[in-house]
């Protein structure tokens with residue numbers, strides 16, 4: 001008979017498998033063998049900027065384990081610490097949060113590799129609404145899947161996921177038009193693209209009707225039965241949904257009130273005198289029992305303490321403790337460095353230029369899909385150019401008045417291609433911020449790739465806009481009518497607009513909100529205006545401020561445009 005404790009791998013190395021899980025401990029392979037997550041003495045603190053209380057503990061010394069193939073409900077009343085525990089287990093802790101304690105993935109200390117082997121479905125769905133369901137998934141597949149995946153495999157994977165999650169019928173619909181349930185499934189689908197063995201879902205049923213919620217959890221149940229480990233925080237599941245979870249973790253005030261098989265929870269609570277009334281939803285009962293009611297805060301806290309203390313010494317806790325002890329024991333005795341080296345090689349992310357291309361495509365689609373905005377902007381631009389230029393008709397002459405008029409229209413060409421684009425991109429990053437941070441933290445792309453793709457997607461507009469404005473204003477106002485001067489003027493204004501937009505993006509990135517960006521940008525604009533050369537002779541600037549002209553592109557642009565218009569002119573009539 002074959003020895004259950006040993007097997008051999010394709011590389012010929014002998015492996016030792018766990019008597020508890022039948023899993024290898026010398027070859028770390030969560031993708032092939034599923035994930036057992038174990039944690040010991042885990043505490044989560046949030047850093048507070050308060051004197052006397054620099055931090056607050058929100059998860060209090062919790063230990064536990066979740067086996068491969070489990071669908072786990074993480075429950076508790078609001079503020080119990082569900083999200084904090086789940087993000088800590090998922091290696092996606094929020095800013096200003098510190099995690100203390102150990103978390104193991106199949107006996108391996110948790111690390112950056114978690115991004116490769118796990119998916120995280122957020123409670124709030126964030127998408128680029130102008131994309132269709134199919135476009136979103138195809139782009140996500142390009143950004144997420146292994147670079148060795150062939151185009152055929154990628155298409156097949158997207159199709160299969162859309163079919164499994166019933167998204168085929170809305171695949172050509174824009175995300176802005178699909179239902180809440182479809183959005184949830186789309187969010188889930190995005191996480192499933194890489195087929196991760198470990199999934200975290202933060203309140204996946206929130207906002208869904210009972211039928212859609214049941215359908216989604218049933219789908220998760222099916223996936224868990226095929227070996228995935230799925231952990232969900234969940235609020236008020238119906239009895240039918242609750243039954244589908246194989247395991248439940250009940251949290252109260254950051255402590256463990258129960259952890260174990262869903263079917264055994266009633267027995268534990270009954271042993272403490274909390275019997276579920278007939279026809280009562282067990283999930284509601286547990287959450288109610290563990291809630292701190294404002295009318296009886298002290299007695300609720302005392303009851304919660306009693307439940308948590310009893311659980312800590314219960315047989316249910318010991319059952320979990322055996323798994324935790326075993327995992328940590330194996331982690332200590334196995335050759336971690338070898339395991340770690342092997343774990344590194346299982347995924348190769350897309351090349352950065354692939355990401356740049358597909359992100360640029362995504363933002364281009366977003367820009368192109370706003371046709372009214374574009375049409376309105378073009379009409380506005382042309383209208384403005386006509387009105388401004390009409391003011392200068394007949395004034396561009398070789399006399400003193402003509403000098404003033406020429407410099408005036410040049411200043412208009414430069415400022416219109418500076419301030420409008422600079423302010424119009426100011427809210428771009430604050431609007432994109434949440435989606436960017438989420439995708440960046442999940443390792444989808446770097447800030448550099450994001451910034452470059454945004455710029456590249458905006459580039460056609462950044463060229464077309466000045467061409468439209470300058471062509472109309474230049475011609476009507478009657479500036480130098482030769483192709484060479486006209487082309488050079490176009491070139492200078494295109495460069496001006498690109499520099500101004502890049503500067504606006506810099507301010508947009510540097511500040512969290514538009515008002516705070518404004519507070520710095522407005523004084524900066526005055527420096528730009530003063531150093532344009534139209535209000536003051538630049539050589540007369542005080543020494544302490546004379547350097548400012550060198551950071552002012554208005555100065556460079558005005559100088560260039562003036563040279564283009566005045567080059568070769570030696571005399572003007574003094575009238």
Ligand SMILES: Nc1ncnc2c1ncn2[C@@H]1O[C@H](COP(=O)(O)OP(=O)(O)OP(=O)(O)O)[C@@H](O)[C@H]1O
Nearest residue numbers: 046056058076077078079080081082083084085096
């Ligand atoms: N950045 C923070 N600063 C201060 N307190 C925080 C911070 N983040 C979380 N908390 C507190 O920690 C506790 C646990 O928060 P957490 O979001 O994990 O709870 P939850 O069980 O997921 O709640 P809910 O079900 O309402 O989403 C709450 O009391 C919350 O107010």
